[in-house]
Amino acid sequence: NAGVMQNPRHLVRRRGQEARLRCSPMKGHSHVYWYRQLPEEGLKFMVYLQKENIIDESGMPKERFSAEFPKEGPSILRIQQVVRGDSAAYFCASSWFSYTEAFFGQGTRLTVV
Amino acid sequence: QQQVKQSPQSLIVQKGGISIINCAYENTAFDYFPWYQQFPGKGPALLIAIRPDVSEKKEGRFTISFNKSAKQFSLHIMDSQPGDSATYFCAASKIRDDKIIFGKGTRLHILP
16 A cells, blocks of 8 residues: 655746645545645644545645645645745645544655755 | 644754653644654654543553643653654644644654
8 A cells, every 4th residue: 555645756946937746645545734844844734635625724825825636636736936935845644534643745845946 | 823832852862761852732622642753855654642531652662641731742762772863743633623733843863
């Protein structure tokens, strides 16, 4: 049973470009969470999604960031017009149902140059 | 406002010693307290978790102690080994609210 798969592992974007981060949850998991980790910082919650629904996006910046989890395919975190401050590790986690153990992926390290 | 406060920021322990990391939380509605371990370049992995209906949970060399009245919980690593060197995060969440709130992490280094 493969774990949470994130790709790409590393992503370099120039300022103003778009970044698309993908997350395939563990088999059977329908809950997906995105977190951002800055160097020497903890993980900051961004968004919680279930299939085709955004449940909680209280941690998402109001502009440029969006997330989706379609009926088919991976969850996508999209950052438009990236800026240097978006450089961070972005982690996705999934769980089977609510209030259960969440498993994290290896993360996508975004560097904006 | 930081909902989960973790200390120390970094910790150095001799091999065989006891590593202790402390966390305090604000929200009394939290009722699930996991600890995650993260190695460089990897994602966090669940280490051990506790619910507030028990005061202690032990799994191998790892023990969580929970003090509900003080709103504090701690991780003890007995017989610490160099392979335990990693960053440890305490966290908290609420029933029916799956958002996990993380502390800022403790970078643990075990001296060989």
